[in-house]
Amino acid sequence: MLNIVLFGPPGSGKGTQSNLLLEKYKLEHISTGDILRKEIACKTDLGLKAKDLIDKGLLVPDELIIQLIEGQLTKETDSNGFLFDGFPRTIEQARILEDLLLKLNTSLTCMLSLEVDEEELMRRLLERAQIQGRSDDTPEVILARFKEYTHKTFPIIDFYKNRDGFFAINGKGELQKIFETLVELIDSVVEKSA
Ligand code: AP5
Numbered sequence: 018m019l020n021i022v023l024f025g026p027p028g029s030g031k032g033t034q035s036n037l038l039l040e041k042y043k044l045e046h047i048s049t050g051d052i053l054r055k056e057i058a059c060k061t062d063l064g065l066k067a068k069d070l071i072d073k074g075l076l077v078p079d080e081l082i083i084q085l086i087e088g089q090l091t092k093e094t095d096s097n098g099f100l101f102d103g104f105p106r107t108i109e110q111a112r113i114l115e116d117l118l119l120k121l122n123t124s125l126t127c128m129l130s131l132e133v134d135e136e137e138l139m140r141r142l143l144e145r146a147q148i149q150g151r152s153d154d155t156p157e158v159i160l161a162r163f164k165e166y167t168h169k170t171f172p173i174i175d176f177y178k179n180r181d182g183f184f185a186i187n188g189k190g191e192l193q194k195i196f197e198t199l200v201e202l203i204d205s206v207v208e209k210s211a
């Protein structure tokens with residue numbers, strides 16, 4: 018199986034690059050943000066619990082995320098593996114992911130970390146706000162999301178960075194060029210392990 022974590026701050030291009038990678042490698046997309054937004058739209062209990070936090074730019078508790086992820090990973094699928102977008106976001110989630118993959122007799126192939134400065138992230142998210150109107154794309158909430166990322170999510174890089182398959186990538190520039198870099202890195206890891 019090919020299991021990839023696409024990591025990075027809000028607006029770094031995780032969703033955009035995921036869409037390109039999914040098509041190329043035939044992977045199952047596991048975006049916890051997208052799943053939560055669907056739960057909110059369907060007004061489920063979990064969605065109602067998550068909405069307040071998301072609208073404040075705060076992370077949703079690990080227990081809720083783990084419930085969501087377990088369900089997704091145990092579904093029947095004919096894909097080649099999983100592409101995680103926006104997960105894991107805490108050390109606890111990183112540990113849970115390891116355990117879940119182990120249970121499925123597989124492991125993480127690589128972690129690709131998109132690096133973009135906050136000025137550019139803010140510019141992209143405010144531009145997206147005008148088109149998509151996501152409720153958490155306001156200047157105050159974006160700043161809160163950056164803060165959560167810095168304090169709780171960025172530190173999980175330490176969990177991965179000394180392992181094979183961790184790569185930091187410049188996420189600024191042309192979409193297609195960034196995609197090509199990601200593909201080269203993924204293919205190099207796959208070749209090495211073949
Ligand atoms: P989530 O939906 O994951 O949002 P996020 O991490 O804040 O990231 P975004 O989706 O905003 O950005 P992205 O990196 O996908 O970038 P995109 O490709 O869209 O999470 C939302 C919330 O849900 C969280 O705040 C939290 O509350 C909760 N949550 C989710 N997962 C959780 C978890 N595991 N644990 C706890 N809570 C969780 O690009 C952004 C914009 O930039 C787009 O308009 C795009 O067109 C543009 N763009 C992309 N690439 C480029 C480029 N190279 N150049 C110029 N523009 C570009």
Ligand code: MG
Nearest residue numbers: 031032050103
């Ligand atoms: Mg996204």
